[in-house]
Amino acid sequence: MIEAIFKYEFLQNAFLTGAIIGLIAPLLGVYIVVRRLSLIADALSHVTLAGIAASLLLEKRFLFTTGLNPLYLGMTFSVVGALFIEKLRTVYKHYQELAIPIILSSGIGLGVIFISLADGFNTDLYSYLFGSVSAVSRTDLIIIIIISIVVIAFISLLYKELFLLSFDEEHAKASGIAVKSLHFFFIILVALVIAASMRIVGILLVSSLMTLPVAASIRIAKGFKQTLFLSTLFGEVSVLGGLTISYYLNLAPGGTIVVIAVLILIIVILLKKMVQWKHEVRV
Amino acid sequence: MEEIIKVNKLTYKYEKENVLEEIDFSVPRGAFLGLVGPNGSGKSTLLKIILGLLKLQKGEVKLFGTAIEQFKEWHRIGFVSQKANSFNSGFPATVYEVVSSGLTKKVGLFKKHKEEDKQKILEAIDSVGLSEKKGSNIGELSGGQQQRVFIARALVSDPDLLILDEPTVGVDAKNVQSFYEMLTDLNRNRGITLILVTHDIGTITDKVSHVACLNKHMHFHGDTEEFEKQNMSELYGHDVQVLLHQHDHHHHHVHHHGGENR
Numbered sequence: 131m132i133e134a135i136f137k138y139e140f141l142q143n144a145f146l147t148g149a150i151i152g153l154i155a156p157l158l159g160v161y162i163v164v165r166r167l168s169l170i171a172d173a174l175s176h177v178t179l180a181g182i183a184a185s186l187l188l189e190k191r192f193l194f195t196t197g198l199n200p201l202y203l204g205m206t207f208s209v210v211g212a213l214f215i216e217k218l219r220t221v222y223k224h225y226q227e228l229a230i231p232i233i234l235s236s237g238i239g240l241g242v243i244f245i246s247l248a249d250g251f252n253t254d255l256y257s258y259l260f261g262s263v264s265a266v267s268r269t270d271l272i273i274i275i276i277i278s279i280v281v282i283a284f285i286s287l288l289y290k291e292l293f294l295l296s297f298d299e300e301h302a303k304a305s306g307i308a309v310k311s312l313h314f315f316f317i318i319l320v321a322l323v324i325a326a327s328m329r330i331v332g333i334l335l336v337s338s339l340m341t342l343p344v345a346a347s348i349r350i351a352k353g354f355k356q357t358l359f360l361s362t363l364f365g366e367v368s369v370l371g372g373l374t375i376s377y378y379l380n381l382a383p384g385g386t387i388v389v390i391a392v393l394i395l396i397i398v399i400l401l402k403k404m405v406q407w408k409h410e411v412r413v
Numbered sequence: 414m415e416e417i418i419k420v421n422k423l424t425y426k427y428e429k430e431n432v433l434e435e436i437d438f439s440v441p442r443g444a445f446l447g448l449v450g451p452n453g454s455g456k457s458t459l460l461k462i463i464l465g466l467l468k469l470q471k472g473e474v475k476l477f478g479t480a481i482e483q484f485k486e487w488h489r490i491g492f493v494s495q496k497a498n499s500f501n502s503g504f505p506a507t508v509y510e511v512v513s514s515g516l517t518k519k520v521g522l523f524k525k526h527k528e529e530d531k532q533k534i535l536e537a538i539d540s541v542g543l544s545e546k547k548g549s550n551i552g553e554l555s556g557g558q559q560q561r562v563f564i565a566r567a568l569v570s571d572p573d574l575l576i577l578d579e580p581t582v583g584v585d586a587k588n589v590q591s592f593y594e595m596l597t598d599l600n601r602n603r604g605i606t607l608i609l610v611t612h613d614i615g616t617i618t619d620k621v622s623h624v625a626c627l628n629k630h631m632h633f634h635g636d637t638e639e640f641e642k643q644n645m646s647e648l649y650g651h652d653v654q655v656l657l658h659q660h661d662h663h664h665h666h667v668h669h670h671g672g673e674n675r
Contacts (some may be wrong), residue, residue: 164504287523294514297504300494301566304464305518306487352550353507 152369159340177237181207261332261384423472491567
């Protein structure tokens, strides 16, 4: 396979993109999970779908070209969706989780309308739903590299502030941290990473890459730094392992990646149970 | 005597109802003030105003001699909230990490903890007696130990004033005594001014130097001696029997302390 990677540009794109996403999706995922915002990733991925569908529709009906990268409109929709979620959370102060299903269904609704206007499903759309190795272009790779630089800079420069915001929002406010702006940038980055990840794992599976590795690491990690480290480790194993296996067995890469992440989660839960059980027997 | 907090004619309302009315009170440096009042008496509102979490509506508040609107040195005030008892105990953070978050603002934006900061974090953990637990996840600790972690987090930025909101809720009786001993030690030996908020008058009168009673109005505000002579029924709105504690050797100190601050 290594030979094939050197030979085919699309494989290089896919593996590089995969490696980057395997790092940044679980990294942001840790903050999403501990802040109990797991479902936001789902809502935003469905809004991204609407953006992709809109872009494909534009291309087909109005522009008659294939030059437009659907990633741009997908990212735009995702960011706008994130802003709407934030707005709705302040409208429904006592039902903050309500913002998520509202945005999720709006995204699907719009997406389905755009798809029907564009004469239904085609292979292009299919690859966005479930991910595709051959769909990753050089432009996609460059966009994803830029996004990942921003994400890593954000997390390493504001590590202390993000930790405090996640652990204890009230205390963060009381210590004079600009909680609102911090949360705003965070949610925009989540929107961008979701849009960027969909090329590989597909829209329907994006959120799993942000939550499954975190769910596994949270079971066994000591402390926050270790949680970050283990989450990215599990993320990388899932993505690179999934891409390799799907290449040899000719499986859907998105699905393979997610199944590996689920397997890691199951193994971690079982191992932890075994250790606890052994401990109890000894005591 | 320097007044760390000075509140003047403070009135605050939610919707249309006054929660606090014409509150006057002050906290001198070195005091150990017990702020008592029944549930719904406006204690939390008063705290939130002092901590800058709620905007001033009417009246004035001065912190360390500066009007609260201009006050910037928030690291001088440590706060241990009631919520410390109901935080997400599944949060994956070690004791060390939680305590270090108390330095966030002081260290500053974009900066990492320096060697001396790390030293401070370890000292704060040591001062609440949790050195052995510094690498444990906070969820693995008992309620009393978790509360100590939050106090260490408040201490790490070297505050002059420490405010504790119902700190012994969720701490088992056995550990409450040593918890108060720790507070007394912080007050006397490290010179930290303390405000302890509680709905339980009985347990604190022998520990604090000053008492303030709140029920929309500030009913009583003075040192512990006078407080014990007052009739409590006025504050709680019905007849309450207050069991006064025998002070023994404590008494002498409280008296002395109170006198010092007058």
